[in-house]
Structures are given as structure tokens and as C-alpha cells.
Amino acid sequence: MGRTSRKRSTLAHRAIAASAALILGGGGLVAVNYYASAGEGWGWTGQRPAQTKNAGQSMSTIDCPDVGNELPEVPQGVRGSVDRELATLDTQITTAYQRFAENKERIESDPSFGEQQILAPLRNERLVIIQRIVALIDQEADKPQGLEKLAPCTLRADDNGGAGNDGGQDQGGDQGQGEDQGQGQDGGQDQGGDQGQDGGDQGDDQGNGGQAGNGPEEADFVDIQSVEPNVQNPRNRRGASRGTFTTDCGRNQNGKFNPDNVIVAPGVSNGAHHMHDYVGNQANDAFASDDDLANGNTTCRNQGDKSTYYWPVLRVQNGQDENDANADGGGKDQNVGEIQTPAQVTLNFVGSPVGKVTAMPRLLRIITGDAKSFTNGDANANASWSCTGFEDRQLKDKYPICPEGSQVVRTFKFQSCWDGQNTDSANHRTHVAFADANGRCQNGFRAIPQLVQRIVYDVPPPAFGGDNPSVFAVDSFPEQLHKPITDHGDFINVFDQRLMNRVVKCINDGRRCR
Secondary structure (H helix, E strand, O other), X not given: OOOOOOEEOOOOOOOOOOOOEEEEEOOEEEEXXXXXXXXXXXXXXXXXXXXXXXXXXOOOEEEOOOHHHHOOOOOHHHHHHHHHHHXXXXXXXXHHHHHHHHOHHHHHHOHHHHHHHHHHHHHHHHHHHHHHHHHHHHOOOOOOOOHHHHOOXXXXXXXXXXXXXXXXXXXXXXXXXXXXXXXXXOOOEEEOOOOOOOHHHOOHHHOOOOOOOOOOOHHHEEEHHHOOOOOOOOOXXXXXXXXXXXXXXXXXXXXXXXXXXXXXXXXXXXXXXXOEEEEEEOOOOOOOOHHHHHHOOEOOOOOOEOOEEEEEOEEEEOOOOOOOOOOOOOHHHOOOOEEOOOOEEEEEEEOOOOOOOOOOOOOOEEEEEOOOHHHHOOOOOOXXXXXXXXXXXXXXXXXXXXXXXXXXXXXXXXXXXXXXXXOOOOOOOOOEEOOOOOOOOOOOOEEOOEEEEEEXXXXXXXXXXXXXXXXXXXXXXXXXXXXXXXXXXXXXXXEOHHHHHHHHHHHHOOOEEO
């Protein structure tokens, strides 16, 4: 397990009318949520989890509606300001979660304390920011209606803790294997049975889970050998673009980290509240402009690729502190343990199984996965987990326990369809899309080279309980409890046009290029 020296750079569509009633029942705190669903799925069954209504469960986190997902249209002139206000909402949640974590026992014994000291102040703080967002949009477009109903938050339990996993493992299908060129993200396969998990007593030896007390727990892991193969890729049709372009940008050996996200929270330091690994463009922080990215240095071997590729770091929580133990994005946001440098990072651009691809526009921004999937639901969850030698078995909501000699693998397949007009959108999602199960783009969208990102780690298998507990987990917003389903990746295309044209030609001609 290698470590590099650490340095920090400078810096589901969901509509919910939520209110909370806190009652004491069955010896535990119960938070009752009232939802007005807009088609968001959960647990791969289309159902919102009901665990917050189960008597006797201890509350584990704060669940707030994602206001950003409700903003598909924001005038360009106020997008930066709106994004900064959305980042403030995230900060409010992390601050409230910290108060919740510090007072958890008191909340369990006195439910009114949770309502009066955590939820009510948070609701009022959120309402102020939401009203600011409404006013900003109202300056240049029709005033959005109904956003104020998203202000209330609830407390909820961790569905893994104490309830077991007999409902089945939610396995991600269509994720491809290694360098396979499969398209499509749908078709998650439900593997019945408890997969060797022991539900009721998970996490006891690690407090509320993990070194920081906010996850992960034993029930977040599953033996990869107990998972059935579940990868299904659309077959290539006549005229498919079968080529591959590989760009080598290293493994972040130089240790570029920051807790910013220039796509989602431009101009906001610590906008992610978790640390990112960066490869490629070295100018990326919260304040990077398009010109900064265009003129930045790159770790990519081909200097024509100044794109930025970033993802949450993976840590081993083994009781050891990292250099960011007292820093934003690190220990201050309950992301603890030793950051792991990947053993391998593979960045492939692949084609479409049904036709040719067209060039990506320069400065196209794509986010795959959802950093808030634990509370948002699975509508935008996309990253998958596996082990070398077992990559025909992909997991979305569990970390893999790999057998001896096998390494942990994270795979991201980015959206492969573009609307032909926009390099970004208000919610950072609707300008791109995934192909359907047959590999076709929806009407009005065109196929572009698909980024398939594979990250391999040489980490020890998890050890729960005993004198030396050790688990691995991705960084996350603290209230997301380091769940594997919150994994996500970010990409900004800063290929020069000549190289992008070469990428497209290579893929369309069916060649393998570097």
C-alpha cells in the first residue's frame, strides 16, 4: 500500500414536501417523513426506504431534500450565484449533522431536543437561502414555485444498521468489465439473500461506524464471491464505433487534493466537504476559470489532453491520521484515515454500439453518480465496485470484500449522449444523458466518446471489531455516512481540438489508440 507525500492545492429528480414529527416509540426515536414523489427510485425497486418509520431504530443522519435537483432551468447570468447558495445549503446540513452527532444520545432520550435544536433551526436557515435562490432566478426568468417546501429536513436511520440485509443486495448491472466497451447504466440486478451479512449487530465494535463515527459499517460490505455475475452490455450493431482511445494521466502520485468542486460549487472553498483526487489538469480548484484550465499544466502523457478528472479519495480507516486531519474536507468534515494512492488508473474513451460518435465540445462538464445518493435515492447513482478477477460482478450499494490476491476496483461510466448545445446545465446533468438499454441516445441527443474510468487499489480487506479494526471507504459529505452508493466522478473536457478529432476518428475507425 503506497502513500505519497500530501499537499493541498489552493484551494434524481426529487420533489418532496417534507415535515417531521418526532415521537418516542419502541425505545427509539422515530422520524416520520411525508413525501410527494416525482418518480424517484430507491433500492432499485422504485420505492423510498421505509426504515425511518420503523420503531426501535436509532437515528443515524439528517435527510434534506436536494434543492439543486429541482433546478433544471436557471438563467446563465445567475448560475454562479445560485450555485454558491446551493453550496451554502450543503454547509448548513454538514453543520447541523455535526450538532446531531454530538447530541445523538440526548436526542434519543428527548425527541423534542432534536426537533427544537436541530431540525427547526436548520429549516429556518434553509428557508432563507432558498428564498435567495428564488429571488436570484426571478431577476431573469419566471419565479420558481414551490421551492420553499423543500426547507424541512428529517432525521432518519441507516437501513443497514440493525435491520439486516435480507432484502437482497442491489447489484449494478451494465457496468462493463475492465476495459470492456459496454454502454448503458440500467439493469441493476437484485441478488436475493443476505449475502453473508449479519444485520443486527453491525458496527457495534466501531461505535456508530468507522473511525470518525459516521461510517462505514460492516453491513456496507459484501464478499464479492457471493455475488452472482450481473453485467449485461448491449451488443454491437452494424455501424458501431468499436475503437478505444486511452489517455494516461497518472495515479495522482504527486498528491494533488482539495475539497472543492469547480463544477457544482464554483468560487466556494470546501464546496465538496470531502477530499478529491485529481489527475490531468493541475489548475483545478474552486476558483479555476475556463482560461485557467486551458492554460494549466497537465499530468497527462499527451499534452494535448488538459482535461481534469477527479473523484473522492479512498481512505483506510485504521486509526491513523492523515495530513488533513484538522483541515476542511478532511477531519473537520469527518473524513479520516490514510488516503490511498491508486495502484492503477485507466482512462478510456469508447464508442457507441449503434453508430458513430461526434466530438465532445471543449469545456464540456460531466458528473456521473451522486454524492448524496444515500439520502437522495438511487436515481443518479452510477459508480460501481468490484474486485480484480471478478469484474463481471458489479456492486453499487456495497463495498466489495476481495479474496487474497485480488484488488478493489472502482468503475465510472460517464454519460455518452450530449444535447448538442450546452457544455453544462443548471443541475449539471440534463445537458448529457446515458444511452438506453440498446445503446441509443434519446431524441435530440448525439453520441459522444464515453469516458470509462477504472481505478484499482491495493488495500487490505476490512477488519471489524477486535483490537485493530480497519476498513476502507470513500470520502463523502458527513451526513452521507461514507456509503459506497455516494461514489461519483467528475470530468471537464480540455482536449485541444486536434487531439479530440483524433479521438473521434480512432473510435469511429475501430482502432485502439493512445
